[in-house]
Amino acid sequence: MRIPGREATMPSKKATATPSLRPPVVIIDDSNLKQVFLTDVLKNDFTVFAFSSEQDALPHLEEIRPKCFLVDMERPGEDGFETIRHIKAMPVVAKVPIILITSTTDPDTESRVLSSGGVDFVGNRFSPEIILNRVKIHVELYGYRCELEDRVREETHKVIELQDAIMLVLSDLVECRDSMTSGHAIRTRDYVDCLIKQLLADGRYADQLPPSVVRDTVRAAPLHDIGKVGIPDAILNKPERLTENEFKAMKRHTIFGASAILHAMKTLQDNTFLRVLRDMAFSHHEHWDGSGYPLGLAGERIPLCGRIMAIPDVYDALISERPYKPSISHEEAVEIITQGIGTHFDPVVGEAFIACEKDFRNISERLR
Numbered sequence: 606m607r608i609p610g611r612e613a614t615m616p617s618k619k620a621t622a623t624p625s626l627r628p629p630v631v632i633i634d635d636s637n638l639k640q641v642f643l644t645d646v647l648k649n650d651f652t653v654f655a656f657s658s659e660q661d662a663l664p665h666l667e668e669i670r671p672k673c674f675l676v677d678m679e680r681p682g683e684d685g686f687e688t689i690r691h692i693k694a695m696p697v698v699a700k701v702p703i704i705l706i707t708s709t710t711d712p713d714t715e716s717r718v719l720s721s722g723g724v725d726f727v728g729n730r731f732s733p734e735i736i737l738n739r740v741k742i743h744v745e746l747y748g749y750r751c752e753l754e755d756r757v758r759e760e761t762h763k764v765i766e767l768q769d770a771i772m773l774v775l776s777d778l779v780e781c782r783d784s785m786t787s788g789h790a791i792r793t794r795d796y797v798d799c800l801i802k803q804l805l806a807d808g809r810y811a812d813q814l815p816p817s818v819v820r821d822t823v824r825a826a827p828l829h830d831i832g833k834v835g836i837p838d839a840i841l842n843k844p845e846r847l848t849e850n851e852f853k854a855m856k857r858h859t860i861f862g863a864s865a866i867l868h869a870m871k872t873l874q875d876n877t878f879l880r881v882l883r884d885m886a887f888s889h890h891e892h893w894d895g896s897g898y899p900l901g902l903a904g905e906r907i908p909l910c911g912r913i914m915a916i917p918d919v920y921d922a923l924i925s926e927r928p929y930k931p932s933i934s935h936e937e938a939v940e941i942i943t944q945g946i947g948t949h950f951d952p953v954v955g956e957a958f959i960a961c962e963k964d965f966r967n968i969s970e971r972l973r
């Protein structure tokens with residue numbers, strides 16, 4: 606790597622780290638004398654890159670990937686606070702500690718340095734030991750922080766993977782019991798994903814659909830019928846149309862599902878995924894005009910995840926063949942859903958469905 610600037614490449618005899626292990630540190634200081642002094646102080650423990658101005662330094666930061674900055678506050682034509690702001694705006698170095706060098710002893714400057722993102726500052730008359738130790742401390746802390754963030758990321762990823770696997774196992778179990786709706790659970794996940802993307806693209810319900818809710822809603826979709834495990838086989842797998850009483854019993858899958866999730870929520874309080882799953886299991890058969898079940902909720906009293914799931918659920922049922930009914934074409938299904946907008950379905954979600962119905966057809970063909 607060839608970087609313009611003053612780089613210390615000659616470790617002294619009492620060097621404590623090999624050059625490849627010396628973390629890179631960037632100095633931005635217009636004083637040649639201070640650059641030489643600081644480089645000399647740090648060069649045994651760090652690979653030092655010194656620049657006279659922010660303008661010279663910034664283009665090289667991505668390549669250097671410093672572990673600490675030493676920035677002179679008072680440089681001709683450049684403001685130290687602006688330099689902090691510019692460094693913080695670069696994602697690759699945004700979290701790297703910045704130590705400010707200033708001749709000011711004013712407490713306001715001190716608090717401004719700290720509140721603007723600097724981690725520490727030293728006066729112009731610093732001792733070599735102080736500056737070396739401060740840089741060492743901040744580089745070490747930054748290392749711990751990066752390590753911790755990596756571990757949290759890794760662990761979070763593992764937990765999400767495990768949750769996804771459990772979701773899959775559970776939705777497979779539901780489908781094992783309900784032999785008539787093969788693949789329904791997985792298909793509804795992709796339809797829900799598609800519908801939410803369309804809503805967000807249209808700027809609809811964006812305030813209720815932040816990324817975490819979107820993720821939870823899509824992940825919850827394959828389990829919307831989880832309560833069917835509580836329905837007797839004779840009803841669940843009956844090849845003929847259900848009688849009125851049987852249909853009444855079937856409707857209870859919404860309550861069984863929500864109750865099971867509620868049980869889990871008692872041990873995992875404030876779990877947003879479970880809350881979305883409970884609402885979806887409970888409300889995906891409610892109708893916009895209040896004629897659905899189990900509660901006959903109407904309009905926006907129906908949770909949004911239930912209003913969204915209602916369309917994929919009906920669409921998939923319509924285009925799927927059952928022993929008691931033939932499948933209908935995509936076009937016919939779109940027609941039936943369009944007629945239900947404003948009565949069965951939320952008008953906003955219905956509008957989004959019309960805008961992305963071709964994607965529904967692609968999903969159904971891909972997953973059939």
Ligand SMILES: [Fe+2]
Nearest residue numbers: 829830889890
């Ligand atoms: Fe259902």
Ligand SMILES: [Fe+2]
Nearest residue numbers: 789829830918
């Ligand atoms: Fe369903």
